[in-house]
Amino acid sequence: MADQQSYDLVVIGSGPGGYVCAIKAAQLGLKVAVVEKRKTYGGTCLNVGCIPSKALLHASEMFAEAGHSFAELGISVEPKLDLEAMLGHKDKTVKANVDGIAFLFKKNKITGIIGTGRIKAAGEVEVTKEDGATETLPAKAICIATGSAVAGIPGVELTFDSDTIVSSDEAIALEKVPETMVVVGGGVIGLELGSVWSRLGAKVTVVEYLDKVLGPMDGEVSKAFQKLLVKQGIEFRLGAKVTGVEKADKGARVSFEPVKGGEAETLSADVVLVATGRKPYTEGLGLKEAGVKLDDRGRVEIDAHFATNVAGIYAIGDVVKGAMLAHKAEDEGVALAEQLAGQVGHVNYDAIPSVVYTSPEVASVGKTEEELKAAGIAYRVGKFPFMANGRARAMLKTDGFVKFLVDAETDRALGCHILGAGAGDMIAEAALLMEFGGSSEDLARTSHAHPTLSEAMREAAFAAFAKPIHV
Incomplete structure (x- = not known):
């Protein structure tokens, strides 16, 4: 049994940060276990985020090119959308990737455990299985790599479902192309998934709080990019504060008002995608009980070596400060594993x-x-x-x-x-x-x-x- 073993490192979460940290640590000779609450490894990125969205982005781009660009290249076709097959391609891509992580765990002799992890104290992770059974994993080091969860809209009550008011999790699995879609949020997630459904035939309108899309991106690039999306048929309402999202007799309604003052407005759509970013996932980890400090944004506080204020407990990825990017989490995972193995790990955040x-x-x-x-x-x-x-x-x-x-x-x-x-x-x-x-x-x-x-x-x-x- 796992609780009869002691590990050099127990990682909670098997997303890009967690699984990369685990693999690198194992390669460096450490005895490693990974605890994952999903039934498959890979975290948000591989299961419902980066990988499935990129499969749909590529497929929808090919569909759009077949309908608009192929003729100029001397190729005559009349593309017909088979959404079920397109979603099937997405699901097969996801399965290949998550199966790949399971293979890498086995190859590197990493103990993978499906269950919900909670830190009992420094040096102990309690795992609750699906059937309610628990076991304790003794560990010299614990890495919190639980990633992030969908963020809502400040001050707006939301109830997500599978087909009307959706988050990015559901937007990769709509069973039919909506005639109209409102995307709340003009950041990366909103524009990527909005462009998928726009290319497949939906009339998409993006409502964004800031006066530009892709907030932190270079201003010149942002303006030029928005113009290209407008040419593709996507409409924008910038500088707009969303005050309500609710179901209607058909579809849903989004209410918003200009940030700088003016008349309020309401848009109706078959589907509303709320893509306002993500928040650190720390729920149920026992951090408060273990004495692990969080900052004012709910992120786990760490020093320059990914260490929390509690000796032996570390954190990486979306759950700590910095950009919420899979490859940033991977870099941190490698650096932490190297440090735990006595080497010098480093991440150049610039x-x-x-x-x-x-x-x-x-x-x-x-x-x-x-x-x-x-x-x-x-x-x-x-x-x-x-x-x-x-x-x-x-x-x-x-x-x-x-x-x-x-x-x-x-x-x-x-x-x-x-x-x-x-x-x-x-x-x-x-x-x-x-x-x-x-x-x-x-x-x-x-x-x-x-x-x-x-x-x-x-x-x-x-x-x-x-x-x-x-x-």
Whole structure:
């Protein structure tokens, strides 16, 4: 039995942070157990978040291209949507990924336990199984990697269901395409899932509290991106405070009022998707009883080494400070495992990219222009449009641009922002450049294969320290 064993590390939660931490720790020779409350491993990301949404984003993009772009490429088709099959593709993708985590646990001799974990005290995790039975796992170290949960709307009472008022969890499994959809929230989740259902035929309206979409993203990129979404048929109500979401005789209604004052408005839709972000998941973990401190936003407080105020208890991922990104959680998981094994683990939070998997994609790493101006940092800008990229023309993917921000004196890369096809893959080049303290000239003098979309990165880098070649 598991409670007859003592572990070097017990991880609560098997999302990207938890499972990566567990695998890395096991690779480094530690005896590891993982406790997961779902019936399958992978957390929100693999089960109802990153992975299933990307399957739908890709499938819906192919459907849209077949209906709008193929003819220009000399391909004549009349696409017909089979939503059941599309959702089936999503489910198969999820299963392959969660099964993969189970395989990796077995391969690395990690004990996986399905049940709800609670910290009894430093060094002890109590697991409650589905049948009510409990067992205790002694551990030298405990890692809280419980991730986040859907956040609601401040001051608005919500009741989610499976088909009318939905969160992102339900929005990946609608059984039919709604005629109309209101998305509350103009951030990453809302725009990704809104674009899925828009491409499949829904009339989508986004209601956002801020006066711009993708709040923390670079302002120039945000404005250009919104214009492209408007061309795709998505409407926006910006600077709007939602005051109510309720079911109607048919569908639901969203009430909102201008943040800066004005007449209130109500929109009706078949489906309302509430995508206002996520909150740290700490419910039922026994943190208060164990003496683990939370900050004023409900996140577990940690030091620079992921340690809480209670010796032997650590936390990573969405449940702690910082961006709620799967790869940020993974980086923290690796660093913590290395530290527990006596090595030196480190995360460079200035070089963690962020991606919006719409069409076109949006990707960002480092500082925005707004942040540099606020900090009083002198900088230069280098930009290059995909319209001037030969491969982009050949692919009919000419929307968007690459934008580099570099230190005016040293030329060191401070940020990179991409709006365009393949942005999510290309941003890795900028992240690597920043990780090693590189300059725009370093990137510009690095040979890039021709013709590729990545040449736009090189041209933008040329623009930052000299002049681009092709504009």
